[in-house]
Amino acid sequence: MYDPRFEHDACGVSFVVHVKGVASHRIVQTGLGALCSMEHRGATGAEVETGDGAGILLQVPDKFLRKVAGVALPPRGAYGVGIAFLPADHALAEKAKAAIVDILDDEHLVALGWREVPVDPSCLGASARKVMPSFSQLFVAARGDASGSSRDGAAGTVTGIELDRKLFVARKRIEHELPAELRTYFPSFSSRTLVYKGMLTTPELGMFFPDLSDQDMESALVLVHSRFSTNTFPSWPLAHPYRFIAHNGEINTVQGNRNWMRTREALLSTPLIPGLERAFPICTLGGSDSMSFDEVLELLHLSGRALPHAVLMMIPEAWENHETMSPEKRAFYRYHSSLMEPWDGPASVAFTDGTVIGAVLDRNGLRPSRYWVTDDDLVIAASEVGVVNVSPERVVRKGRLQPGRMLLVDTSLGRIVDDEEIKRSLAAAAPYAQWLADGMVSLPDLPDREHVVHSRESVLRRQQVFGYTHEDMKVIIAPMA
Incomplete structure (x- = not known):
């Protein structure tokens, strides 16, 4: 039987941005063109006119x-x-x-x-x-x-x-x-942002929403997505982009991530959002992995964190055994690991708040993304090459996202912000190392507790408390006994 927990995606994602923040209808048209170039990334059923989903996010x-x-x-x-x-x-x-x-x-x-x-x-x-x-x-x-x-x-x-x-x-x-x-x-x-999306194929998006063809429909950045969803049913709300992200891949840890968010809701509060409890639950029941990711990212951002900061909390690089990582960056990741478990893919996530736009590849590195910078201040990023026709002589820089690395364009600064600069700035923004020294307790440092002999009658209760199942007992414990 169908179970939404087994959703997996293999989608097309792209963004187009004018580095200096100059809004134009050309950016919108270029984004729609990139979307149509990724038609093969989307899926259709027996009806070729019914797609898994397509959409565009732009500045208001x-x-x-x-x-x-x-x-x-x-x-x-x-x-x-x-x-x-x-x-x-x-x-x-x-x-x-x-x-x-x-x-x-x-x-x-x-x-x-x-x-x-x-x-x-x-x-x-x-x-x-x-x-x-x-x-x-x-x-x-x-x-x-x-x-x-x-x-x-x-x-x-x-x-x-x-x-x-x-x-x-x-x-x-x-x-x-x-x-x-x-x-x-x-x-x-x-x-700040506006999304047009639906249960559409990529060419249908512009036809279905005539608004997108109006010459006054201008934006300095667009984020587009073509959805290919397996083991799930397409629907109008589950098309991408969501409110902050478009996602290629799947979040394989999503059930645990949702459970932890639900558990933490009793402790969540911020003076920036009075009455936050009225917004609970944060993760919509029955939503996709991408929807849950977007909802948590939205909360982290609106509660006072810059969007790149919130993204790195959810998609950290492989830091624990990185011997050459600076102590400041290691402290940044270690501190946040106590607040948020990683949302592990494989996943490539493009994100924007209407001012900054970027993309990050998770530490598994299994969802490639490429980018180009042109001589007229455009940055084009996509899950594959060739989504926008650009003459080679106009390309001043190109590259690919690497595992755990971030590409970021800040239109308020009018420039591309390097991955190392992003993380160095975030790591220096607070005394994370001192907070760890003052507040984190290492288990080996705890005193040994008095030995307790549990009664036989308490075995079942303790098995239930620690999440043992009949399958655990039959398949794992019994053969080891």
Whole structure:
């Protein structure tokens, strides 16, 4: 029988970014072209028109949205936007919208308005059309910023990541609290990024969402993904990109990672996200490995860590037996290993928050990724060569990701940040070695405890406490006895 725990992916991932942060429609078109070049990385069923999934993540296209929103929007960064996957039935969709507005109001957010997203279902296969949701774009601002002014009269006081933290809690409540018949999914809900995706083939993405062809749809970076999922069923929400990542590979440790996150929720808190417990559980039940990874990364980032920092917490390089690693970097990894278990692949993960964009290869190194830097300040990265036609004379640098290494472009700095610089800076940002010396206890240093003779009656209880199963007893313990 089908079991979502046995999901595996072998997908196509690419990003295109202007290093200096210059937004244009050309970047969007180049990204869509790269996506179409990875059509063979995606999968279809018996219907060639029904794909496993395709999508694009881009910066919030402020110029385009002001043209089509139908409502007055606050300054850029002071409003959030997302495409809601609503129930296909119109009456249920309206009920879902009303429930969403109530939750937003409870979270001190204002729904500025809804926009019906134009789509062209004629390109879809019958299976994709049968389960297709309805699509509405929701514009949101913090209460007091809805008209571009805040409680103290300053324009857009809740902006950027601060607004995204409020949207995060509201979105998680929407996901958890709406009844099944009103269930709504937001591919993204942010003041910084916007995602278009679905149960599509790569050529269908641009046709299905006419928004992407508008000349005012501009971005300085795009992240695209073509999904090939085995041992799972495609669905509209499980297409990539997610809110921060697109992923090629699989997270083979995902069940343990989810269990640890669930266990830690009772201890989680941050002054940056008041009432964080309203967002629990962090990992959506029944989600894919990539979805769970993205949800945890989102929490780590919104709770105050730079995105590269959060990524390295989840995908560390092989540091424990690295004899030439600097003490500072080793302390960084050792400290964070006590906070977060590695999400091991094989996996290649591309990530962005709308300002920085990058990719990292896990320490297994089994999902290759290549990159090119051109003479007109473009960086193109992909899971294979040739996704974008670039004349060889325009390429000023090219390379491949190595296991445990990170490629990062920071558009606010206008440059590529080297892997060594990233990690050196993060390792020096806090006294990790001192924290380890002060707070970490080594087991060999503990005093020997008094010998305890356990009764026979306690054997079963102790076996249950330590997770023994009938299979363990029969297959492992009994033959050794």
